Amino acid sequence: MRYLPLTADDRAAMLAKIGVKDVDALFRDVPKSAQAPREAFDLPDAKGEIEVERILSRFAARNVAASDVPFFCGAGAYKHHVPATVDHLIQRSEFLTSYTPYQPEISQGTLQALFEFQTQVAALTGMEVANASLYDGSTATAEAVLMAMRVTKRPKAILSGGLHKQYIETVETVANLHGVIKRAMASPGRAEDLLPLIDDQTACVVVQSPDVFGLIRDLKPLADAAHAKGALLVVVVTEVVSLGLITPPGEQGADIVVAEGQSLGNGLNFGGPYVGLFAVREKFIRQMPGRLAGQTVDADGRRGFVLTLSTREQHIRRDKATSNICTNSGLCALAFSIHLSLLGEEGFTKLAAINHSRAVELADKLNAIPGVSVITPAFFNEFTIKLPRSAAEVVEELAMKGVLAGVPASRLGYADDLLIVAATETNTDEDIAAFVKALEEVL
Template sequence: MRYLPHSDAERAEMLGVIGATSVEALFSAVPTRALKTFDLGLPAHSPEFLVEAHMRALSAKNHSGGDGPFFVGAGAYRHHVPASVDHLIQRSEWLTAYTPYQPEISQGTLQMLFEFQTQVAKLTGMDVANASLYDGSTGTAEAVLMARRLTRRNKIVLSGGLHPHYRDVVKAYLKDDADLECLSASPEGQGDILDHIDEQTAAIVIQTPDFYGHLRNLKTAADAAHAKGALLIVVITEIVSLGLLEAPGAYGADIVVAEGQSIGNALNFGGPYLGLMATRKEFIRQMPGRVCGETVDADGQRGFVLTLSTREQHIRREKATSNICTNSGLCALAFSIHMALLGEAGFTRLARLNHERASALADALGKVAGVELLNKTFFNEMTIRVGKPAAGVIEALAQRGILGGVPVSRLEPDDPDVTNLIVLAATELTTDADIAALCAALSEELQ
């Protein structure tokens, strides 16, 4: 057995420490039929430094976002995260209880969560926010369930511009519910979701900027939904956009869900990420997740506690608003610290820089033969149509060391109309040299 010490003396010593007379006695509780009787083929153990060298060699095969021109977006964005964020999240003030049910020993965590909620509520223009969810996609599904509870209706209409991953997560939560209507998307601009609202509709779900980068008219959608007694759920995958765009709450949104990865959290090869949720004050008791509130202690000193906590694991599963049972606390801390470092003016400058870089990218792409820009509006993300299947073009660019975006066919493999479409994003980290390299490579690949 390779997981035991190799020498008889070492094995006997270990067995003696744990009080077992033999290896067979150690595993006596395991049914004989469940024991493996053959060699698993695992390599023998190696010294730590050799394992580290092996893992470094494997890691070197990765092409990270900072290794060359990078235009990938579609729900996860490469932004600059100051080194001070990583330093501050490791300070002892935050290393309090993981689950802060005991406020007397968790004030650092609770104060951070309270400030985080305040930031999210201000960003979204809503009354209240929770202390985060897993990510934007599961947050969208939670918002849909919340809308059903609030309206006591079942029909949900998903805009065609909703990110395909978010759509699929909602479908998984609802188990292909017959009352879930998923509209088809047009990359040149979305169809009219308003025609699908009726008296049975609990909510409509609209992403802005949408998956293809288009900005959406939220005021008209909110008015149409409210006229039928339905709610408007707004989804935002690029939270930096709120540095320039008016907050969804100002347009009448009822629930706002967002992915917070862009602030304080690097790409990290796919996670962990951070789900943001905010809503109107009258809906707070149906909002899933934790809520942190401000109070005073017995001496009148300011303090923080979890509030409205009769939820999740505290009560019967079928009565709970959600069963997430946790939150992305470390990611929320990184978000809150980065946002505090930026400040309101800095956040606005960051958003403006993102749009300026995207505008430069759009202008350059417009001069490349064989490339058609499909967006009339965008923040920092856009869609192009190329003269060849997009997946092959993206692979060819990757061979040149350029991560040129996301072929839509990767996310919508069953839709033949998206075969030649690429979604690209530019951020404050996108340089003129990056844009020139992309356009030059596209020109050659599309000849």
């Protein structure tokens, strides 16, 4: 038992100490439907390295990868082309092997990369200052709510119904003990009226644009209403490429902007690791979570970089810290910056325009199919369609035809006949034709 050195008696003693009778009890919170029976894998007790590689390769071959078939899934994670240069550069040893700069001023290269990343994020979001990244978009949203509560000293956060369900659940998990989290109801394809929910106890209103159904919202009226009551507006962006065409949230009155940066430099990666973007108004900088790289000059007048305004739990007393986030997604943030630098401002805008045109073309063709209707009136590269029957069933049937058609809204707790569809620069005319043809056949 080279890799499992514990004896049966050792395991029994550990289980007794924990207070459970067997190992299965440790997985009791995992739904039975998500648990595969052990016999389903039919794994042998021992094999040589070559045999193990062959067995695992057969398991892997049962997956359908996003690059294998026409792919139209989104809902918070998007398939974009990542230039080979990005992967080549981030695998340099000084980037790939570096970790948290505990003696940061020695790591000038790392700090400069983070400083450039922050500058890019601030420019994209239309905000004055950004931090050196958080884990992902959902945890960044939760940190934004906690920050708003600290700034306003108020207990209530209002969450738009158009906010991705998993973001809502993350906020509730992280922030529920700190205040009152109030969900608003969403009508797919329409912006709900959040104004009546804002009162003198409201710390922030959290709204996503484009929302989980793809709808682009006008944020200015909501920002004005929140500010009139002394509340902050938190804007969430799950598709950062949209900022190449849409007016930045900062120019629409947002106080805090959080985003998922996966679309730039980072692949789908089966759900992670991703990179959370976090940007704020300068007046709130001391309440911002995470790291902040700053630019300065040394004793000889040379340009240098430092970690500044360090209000994290590693630097000051935990009870005084603005965040217990203990590291940033450094390598993912670097990939983001390299990809965006390669694109440049003009290239990024062009990429966004291509995404939008692909989605418009697909929406028009799907909308022409009898029984199918596009219900998102204004969108970027993602929209929702209404089907004459279960979207989950349709998706399964289309997968059998070699098309991954989107994300059934029912997976996120919404109506069963809605399908969330995304199109990016990676979708060809042939992909779109295959989707349309397959959908016509199953309907």
